Amino acid sequence: MNTATKLSGFALGLAAVFGAAYGIGHVAGPVAPTAETRHDATDAGHGDQGHTGGADAHLPGGLLVSERGYTLQPTAAPDGQFAFRITGPDGRPVARYEVAHDKRMHLIVARRDLSGFRHVHPELADDGTWRVASPLAGPGVWRAFADFTPTGGEPLTLGVDVTVPGTLAARPLPAPATSTTVDGYAVTLTGAPEPGRTSRLTLSVSRDGRPVTDLQPYLGAYGHLVALRQGDLAYLHVHPEGTPGDGRTPAGPAVTFAAEVPSAGAYRLYLDFRHGDAVHTAEFTVVAGDQAAPAPTAPATTTTPTPDAGHGTPGHGHS
Ligand SMILES: [Cu+2]
Secondary structure, rough: OOOHHHHHHHHHHHHHHHHOOEEEEEEEOOOOOHHHOOOOHOOOOOOOOOOOOOOOOHHHHHOOOOEEOOOEEEEOOOEEEEEEEEOOOOOOOOOOOOOOOOOOEEEEEEEOOOOOOOEEOOEEOOEEEEEEEEEOOOOEEEEEEEOOOEEOOEEEEEEEEEEEEOEEOOOOOOOOOOOEOOOEEEEEEEEEOOOOOEEEEEEEEEEEOOOOOEEEOOOOOEEEEEEOOOOOOOOOEEOOOOOOOOOOOOOOOEEEEEOEOOOOOOOEEEEEEEOOOOEEEEEEEEEEEEOOOOOOOOOEEEEEOOOOOOOOOOOOOOO
């Protein structure tokens, strides 16, 4: 067997494993049974658009800048703004979107080192441009995810890198933990994600030692959970079990999610919840599968994206 044959055999093996493991990319609400979502390791490449909002049903969401004819394009914007458009299969900016979770567009950003997470909701102009006060809070290479459903199409999450010039001290991924604090709230996590199968993750919110039992609905739920995979920022957006006002879902302190991560490895979880008329984001590092600890992320050096007047500032496109 020559080297090329060996290599392609190896690649095929990998493709089959990945095809099976990546059955779910974008998990919305209670997930479908595992058997249903990972059935087709053998027909990878069909682009089955029927389930998941991720790539071609075998990739997690957010890894591609262009998919099924839709492309995410950052565009020029004044300082302090971030602007982009989605072009459709006809090459024109998409102007019509479905409302999902109260909004037609969810824009999520995080630096490549998984710091700086923000989840915001841009406004759509008549020309198909989405604009929002820039959520890019400082220097670094950011991943921007546009999570949307074009009218007449399937849910999609596209991702693009945006560089904000300046000096960024490299930062390792925080160690795995099951409790954290944010804005005076303590949040604990029970349950652990397991690759390739649905796991229940329960997040509990307390304040001053007392459970919070009057969480406020935010975008139609008591919590939104985004998971980003260390290494490539594969994106999962999970909604909790139960809906506010359904008569059986308590307003805290616990919010439970059914999540399926696509592979072993480290993930950063971001829980958005609303209380006291403000949205708070609790962050956790978790490790799925049989790994003791996340691989080190950042070199012990400082990155300095090249300052380049007029280019690379938030919201400035390069076209
Ligand atoms: Cu949103």
